[in-house]
Amino acid sequence: EVQLLESGGGLVQRGGSLRLSCAASGFTLSGYDMIWVRQAPGKGLEWVSGFSHSGSRPNYADSVKGRFTISRDDPKNTLYLQMSNLRAEDTAVYYCATRPTGPIDFWGQGTLVTVSS
Amino acid sequence: DVVMTQSPLSLPVTLGQPASISCRSSLSLVHSDGNTYLSWFQQRPGQSPRRLIYKVSNRDSGVPDRFSGSGSGTDFTLKISRVEAEDVGIYYCMQATHWPLTFGGGTRVEIK
Numbered sequence: 001e002v003q004l005l006e007s008g009g010g011l012v013q014r015g016g017s018l019r020l021s022c023a024a025s026g027f028t029l030s031g032y033d034m035i036w037v038r039q040a041p042g043k044g045l046e047w048v049s050g051f052s053h054s055g056s057r058p059n060y061a062d063s064v065k066g067r068f069t070i071s072r073d074d075p076k077n078t079l080y081l082q083m084s085n086l087r088a089e090d091t092a093v094y095y096c097a098t099r100p101t102g103p104i105d106f107w108g109q110g111t112l113v114t115v116s117s
Numbered sequence: 118d119v120v121m122t123q124s125p126l127s128l129p130v131t132l133g134q135p136a137s138i139s140c141r142s143s144l145s146l147v148h149s150d151g152n153t154y155l156s157w158f159q160q161r162p163g164q165s166p167r168r169l170i171y172k173v174s175n176r177d178s179g180v181p182d183r184f185s186g187s188g189s190g191t192d193f194t195l196k197i198s199r200v201e202a203e204d205v206g207i208y209y210c211m212q213a214t215h216w217p218l219t220f221g222g223g224t225r226v227e228i229k
Contacts, residue, residue: 035218037166044207044209044220044221044222044223045158045160045166045209045211045220045223046220047211047217047219047220050216050217050218059216059217059218060217061217062118062217095165095166099213099218100154100156100168100171100211100213101152101154101171101172102171102172103171103175103177103178105156105168105171105177107165107166107167107168108165109165110165
């Protein structure tokens with residue numbers, strides 16, 4: 001069964017750091033472009049970062065550039081999002097997903113990050 | 118950045134009646150590879166987003182055929198031929214042609 005399982009969310013103080021993980025099963029992450037998407041409480045979907053399977057330079061939303069880093073561990077078949085210097089506006093449910101360009105589309109269940117001020 | 122503009126913001130629909138959602142992009146979504154990476158997602162309350170349509174008009178596996186997507190360039194439409202109660206939720210368009218990827222603001226579909 002194909003699955004993406006996010007973890008690592010939680011409560012963190014403003015200015016703190018967290019690392020989110022997205023473990024894949026049933027398929028190989030390295031064969032797909034992967035993205036992180038977030039959704040603040042009561043708000044719409046916001047793309048955060050993306051990582052090409054070919055290993056080209058990762059991309060970031062302006063709102064997180066310089067603070068977040070996306071990476072991938074192929075042996076562990078896991079995608080990461082390292083978040084630092086967190087702000088209240090980073091509070092959201094974070095989803096990992098495949099970049100929706102083809103017939104394959106996988107999403108995780110999301111992990112909640114709450115930044116307290 | 119490509120701005121995705123959805124309308125309407127809210128769409129009250131009678132059960133069994135059709136519904137249509139518009140999505141316009143500020144830039145053509147035709148990729149250099151010739152594909153147009155425009156997707157539609159449905160998000161039911163408390164659930165993760167679920168993709169319905171990819172590359173403008175391709176239905177995902179398991180998606181009822183009452184959902185259809187159309188359009189080209191900068192103008193796209195999601196249609197529900199006959200709305201059912203389970204279709205209640207928020208619908209988002211998303212472009213994956215240009216980095217950064219961008220979503221529309223969402224359209225809330227509700228039953229009258």
